[in-house]
Amino acid sequence: MDIAGLALFIQTILSATWRLATPMIYASVGEVFTERSGVLNIGLEGFMLLGAFAGFAATFFTNDLALGILSAIACGLLFGLLFAFFTVTIKANQIVVGAAFNLIGLGLTGFLYRAWFINKAQGIKAFGPINIPVLGQIPFLGPILFQHNILVYSTVALVLLAGFVLYKTAFGLAVRSVGEHPSAADTAGLSVTIIRYAGVLIGTTLTALGGAYLTLAHTNQFVEGITTGRGFIALAVVVFGRWSPAGAFWASLLFGLFYALQLRLQAIANITIPYQLLQALPYAMTLLTLILMRGRAISPKALGTPYQKSA
Amino acid sequence: MKQRVLLYVFTVLLLTAMLVACAGQPVTPTPAPQEKPFKVGLLLPGSANDQGWNQIAYDAFKRIEKELGAEMSYVELEQSPASFEKAFRDFASQGYQMILGHGFEFQDPALAVAKDYPNTFFFISSSRIFAGNVIGLNTDSSQPFYLMGVIAAKMGKGAGLVGGMEIPPISEAFTGFINGARSVDPNFPVSVTYIGNFTDAAAAKEAALSMIAQGADFVIPNADVAGLGVYQAVAETGPHIATFGAFGDFTDKAPQNVVGNYIADYGQGIINMAKAIKEGTFKPTSNVEFGLKDKDVMWLTFNDKAARPVPEDVRKLVEEVTAKIAAGEINTLAPVQ
Amino acid sequence: MIAILSPIAAIALALAISAILLLASGYSPARAYSVMWNGAFGDLRTFSEVLIKATPLILIGSGLAVAFRCSIWNIGAEGQFYAGAVGATLMGILVTSLPPALMVPLVLLVGMAFGTLWGMLAGYLRVRFNASEIVTTIMLNYIAIVGTSYLVTGPMIDPAGGKYPQTARIVEAAVLPRFLPPTRLHIGFIIALLMAFLLYLVIFKTSIGYAIRAVGINPEAARYAGIHVERNILLAMAISGGTAGLAGAIEIAGISFRLYQQISPGYGFEGIAVALLANNHPLGVIASGILFGALRSGAEVMQISAKVPSVLVFVIQGLVILCVVAFGLYRTHSYRALRAEKERG
Numbered sequence: 001m002d003i004a005g006l007a008l009f010i011q012t013i014l015s016a017t018w019r020l021a022t023p024m025i026y027a028s029v030g031e032v033f034t035e036r037s038g039v040l041n042i043g044l045e046g047f048m049l050l051g052a053f054a055g056f057a058a059t060f061f062t063n064d065l066a067l068g069i070l071s072a073i074a075c076g077l078l079f080g081l082l083f084a085f086f087t088v089t090i091k092a093n094q095i096v097v098g099a100a101f102n103l104i105g106l107g108l109t110g111f112l113y114r115a116w117f118i119n120k121a122q123g124i125k126a127f128g129p130i131n132i133p134v135l136g137q138i139p140f141l142g143p144i145l146f147q148h149n150i151l152v153y154s155t156v157a158l159v160l161l162a163g164f165v166l167y168k169t170a171f172g173l174a175v176r177s178v179g180e181h182p183s184a185a186d187t188a189g190l191s192v193t194i195i196r197y198a199g200v201l202i203g204t205t206l207t208a209l210g211g212a213y214l215t216l217a218h219t220n221q222f223v224e225g226i227t228t229g230r231g232f233i234a235l236a237v238v239v240f241g242r243w244s245p246a247g248a249f250w251a252s253l254l255f256g257l258f259y260a261l262q263l264r265l266q267a268i269a270n271i272t273i274p275y276q277l278l279q280a281l282p283y284a285m286t287l288l289t290l291i292l293m294r295g296r297a298i299s300p301k302a303l304g305t306p307y308q309k310s311a
Numbered sequence: 312m313k314q315r316v317l318l319y320v321f322t323v324l325l326l327t328a329m330l331v332a333c334a335g336q337p338v339t340p341t342p343a344p345q346e347k348p349f350k351v352g353l354l355l356p357g358s359a360n361d362q363g364w365n366q367i368a369y370d371a372f373k374r375i376e377k378e379l380g381a382e383m384s385y386v387e388l389e390q391s392p393a394s395f396e397k398a399f400r401d402f403a404s405q406g407y408q409m410i411l412g413h414g415f416e417f418q419d420p421a422l423a424v425a426k427d428y429p430n431t432f433f434f435i436s437s438s439r440i441f442a443g444n445v446i447g448l449n450t451d452s453s454q455p456f457y458l459m460g461v462i463a464a465k466m467g468k469g470a471g472l473v474g475g476m477e478i479p480p481i482s483e484a485f486t487g488f489i490n491g492a493r494s495v496d497p498n499f500p501v502s503v504t505y506i507g508n509f510t511d512a513a514a515a516k517e518a519a520l521s522m523i524a525q526g527a528d529f530v531i532p533n534a535d536v537a538g539l540g541v542y543q544a545v546a547e548t549g550p551h552i553a554t555f556g557a558f559g560d561f562t563d564k565a566p567q568n569v570v571g572n573y574i575a576d577y578g579q580g581i582i583n584m585a586k587a588i589k590e591g592t593f594k595p596t597s598n599v600e601f602g603l604k605d606k607d608v609m610w611l612t613f614n615d616k617a618a619r620p621v622p623e624d625v626r627k628l629v630e631e632v633t634a635k636i637a638a639g640e641i642n643t644l645a646p647v648q
Numbered sequence: 649m650i651a652i653l654s655p656i657a658a659i660a661l662a663l664a665i666s667a668i669l670l671l672a673s674g675y676s677p678a679r680a681y682s683v684m685w686n687g688a689f690g691d692l693r694t695f696s697e698v699l700i701k702a703t704p705l706i707l708i709g710s711g712l713a714v715a716f717r718c719s720i721w722n723i724g725a726e727g728q729f730y731a732g733a734v735g736a737t738l739m740g741i742l743v744t745s746l747p748p749a750l751m752v753p754l755v756l757l758v759g760m761a762f763g764t765l766w767g768m769l770a771g772y773l774r775v776r777f778n779a780s781e782i783v784t785t786i787m788l789n790y791i792a793i794v795g796t797s798y799l800v801t802g803p804m805i806d807p808a809g810g811k812y813p814q815t816a817r818i819v820e821a822a823v824l825p826r827f828l829p830p831t832r833l834h835i836g837f838i839i840a841l842l843m844a845f846l847l848y849l850v851i852f853k854t855s856i857g858y859a860i861r862a863v864g865i866n867p868e869a870a871r872y873a874g875i876h877v878e879r880n881i882l883l884a885m886a887i888s889g890g891t892a893g894l895a896g897a898i899e900i901a902g903i904s905f906r907l908y909q910q911i912s913p914g915y916g917f918e919g920i921a922v923a924l925l926a927n928n929h930p931l932g933v934i935a936s937g938i939l940f941g942a943l944r945s946g947a948e949v950m951q952i953s954a955k956v957p958s959v960l961v962f963v964i965q966g967l968v969i970l971c972v973v974a975f976g977l978y979r980t981h982s983y984r985a986l987r988a989e990k991e992r993g
Binding site for chain 3: 384385386387388389390391392393394396397398400401402404405415416419427439476477478479482483507
Binding site for chain 1: 960
């Protein structure tokens with residue numbers, strides 16, 4: 001491979017990276033808030049599917065992408081409220097509730113898709129790529145960074161905003177303290193319940209948006225099970241990114257990179273690695289990283305523990 | 312405690328309401344059967360409206376329902392071996408006379424059930440089995456894909472194939488494509504990517520985009536519903552990229568780019584057998600192989616409105632090659648050099 | 649009394665909510681449910697199919713019940729099931745000259761061993777590197793599934809199978825005997841019942857079980873009381889991995905007789921729900937396993953006869969879990985282990 005070929009090869013992979021990472025960025029940045037407030041939501045896959053379906057269905061019937069996005073947000077909020085009610089108010093086991101939402105997300109979207117769309121599975125007009133003037137024309141960097149759709153670009157704003165909120169605002173401080181020392185936060189006059197509701201809702205809403213990205217921007221269709229495990233990967237990404245929005249952002253990009261690399265390497269005829277080996281790469285890398293991070297993967301102290309006011 | 316009691320009360324109320332609602336529904340008396348109804352059952356390994364593999368079988372059975380007045384039912388099973396044999400029995404024990412397991416993985420379970428129901432015919436898609444009342448129906452997709460390969464090599468600079476999982480119906484089609492392309496130009500570059508599932512439309516799209524970036528101007532999916540991502544990729548890239556519809560007409564997914572469609576009419580292939588079964592005259596003598604020789608079962612259409620329509624001379628060549636394949640003069644499945 | 653009534657009321661409530669969904673989509677809930685009931689309990693054959701579907705769920709669920717009692721969140725039963733299926737298939741293909749009396753135990757034990765090792769790998773990463781088992785087991789699921797795909801399309805592909813992604817059929821001697829002809833109910837179901845009972849004894853009647861539960865309730869206190877926390881975490885992963893592996897082996901030797909790319913329709917994830925529904929009690933798992941088996945089995949007939957999409961069953965299952973939760977079976981029970989470990993350092 002000559003230099004130009006190599007540059008093209010790298011450019012192809014990197015330009016796919018960000019697009020593939022976007023749903024994981026949304027879901028994992030959201031889940032950072034949820035987990036930082038002390039709640040673990042393993043139901044991300046279900047929420048992502050719900051968002052993907054809600055966004056697609058609304059856009060399909062109204063032809064309006066904005067309504068699709070709103071519908072995904074509403075769906076994330078609604079089911080998020082239910083999740084928060086169970087995990088925060090009833091103080092149920094968070095793994096149990098998360099597992100239930102995975103089942104519900106898969107079943108409900110599959111059921112409604114058949115009920116509403118059988119034999120009329122049309123695509124919608126999705127968010128198209130926006131080629132940023134001048135910047136988009138830069139050789140090599142242009143296609144990698146400046147020829148994406150609006151939801152891809154928005155991840156930068158999302159991660160900056162999320163970092164600001166989490167580390168520089170009173171609300172962020174509240175979220176973090178509720179996740180670390182809920183009883184101390186309670187004593188200091190914070191409502192653990194309200195803040196955890198907020199943490200959960202931020203998570204489920206962003207996750208639903210990540211799902212909607214798949215059906216409204218990355219593709220223009222809802223397909224049963226279109227998330228294909230991305231919700232579970234997002235859970236790993238949160239740990240990988242060490243519970244910070246920026247960490248989740250970069251970790252998502254790393255997963256996107258593996259994904260793109262896997263799809264690209266297969267297509268090279270004279271490399272005969274079994275494609276399954278390449279597919280296993282992101283998962284194996286996650287394990288390896290966890291091993292290398294040993295001990296430093298410190299989770300929020302109260303993660304997964306419902307807060308019980310001591311009498 | 313109070314909350315819990317309330318919940319119980321609520322449940323009891325709801326259940327009572329449900330019971331009342333159910334009881335209130337008129338019981339439709341089962342009409343005495345005048346004659347034995349013709350019942351056909353379908354076992355699908357995925358979703359019936361996947362616009363690909365499962366849909367062709369679903370459409371075929373819908374046609375049997377409509378044209379032969381059959382009672383048609385289907386069940387969507389996940390890849391669950393434990394369910395396959397049971398589902399065959401569920402159908403057979405209810406008197407279904409014709410049951411199709413839509414995939415090679417249904418072969419073992421069908422064999423296990425078939426001996427208990429000698430008067431039921433069990434068909435297995437993409438299988439070459441023939442054992443009494445178990446009959447393989449193989450659709451040789453390598454033949455139409457061979458034609459696509461010929462066209463791509465005549466018109467384009469390189470081709471990319473996006474597959475779902477590496478299973479014979481897909482890998483054989485790709486072998487056919489490569490053989491077809493190489494018959495025109497032995498050095499024609501063809502790259503193949505499997506996304507590893509049939510649901511990840513986003514991955515299929517990215518695979519297609521990366522093939523395009525590397526110089527492919529013919530990109531063709533064979534990944535069921537995930538393949539829709541490929542049509543989106545070519546449509547977004549521009550009219551200079553061409554593709555084919557696989558198993559149906561996908562022109563509306565990318566009107567500029569779809570230069571032709573490989574149409575598979577499974578219904579046409581099996582309706583005569585279904586009719587014979589209904590009339591009690593079906594006497595199978597071998598498994599069934601559908602190929603280009605069956606002109607009304609699989610064929611290639613061209614899209615004249617595409618940005619790069621297939622030129623006349625190439626169409627003529629395709630016609631010649633089709634005749635040769637149908638006559639058995641070309642082996643589309645020959646090992647790729 | 650409440651312990652039995654609650655789940656029943658919860659199931660009823662879940663069915664009631666699903667009925668609303670059915671009504672709203674234009675189906676008749678009465679018809680759907682009656683067909684579903686008949687599809688599960690209509691006759692001996694259908695009921696035997698329920699038990700066949702319940703077999704892996706009971707095995708996986710009872711093992712996970714032990715792990716969850718230890719506050720070890722093994723999400724990886726799916727991968728451990730695959731590992732067991734691979735191990736069992738290897739034996740069933742490679743060992744050809746043993747009589748059934750030796751072959752069947754060999755196949756099942758090797759499958760179990762594969763599952764145990766796959767589970768303990770996550771346990772080791774947790775104990776040695778403090779890597780959250782939630783994340784590692786999810787990753788190991790994917791690796792096992794992708795690895796199986798590689799094996800059945802590559803090294804283990806059936807040489808006589810015409811390139812179909814499946815292994816050769818296991819030898820006849822490895823096939824589990826059936827005991828209720830003409831149904832295909834096989835001794836795997838009996839094994840599952842015995843395993844659930846055994847794990848019940850272990851967890852509630854032995855000092856090993858006491859230690860596991862003690863670690864689950866409060867690892868620091870357990871450590872203070874002289875219990876080796878790490879060893880118990882490994883043990884919990886080994887037990888839950890082993891039962892999942894056994895379930896995979898039984899699926900091969902009892903049902904499918906060869907390995908496919910997708911050998912499990914999500915038993916490993918369903919097993920999580922089965923364990924939690926039974927409040928992590930191995931004997932309760934028998935009931936919840938049969939319930940989930942009946943839901944699945946009935947749902948298939950529901951699609952055939954009432955034309956209701958069978959995916960509805962996932963909604964019902966999810967709602968059953970939420971309803972059980974709503975009735976307050978689970979209260980604060982959770983991540984104390986993680987938290988305590990954190991405080992440790």
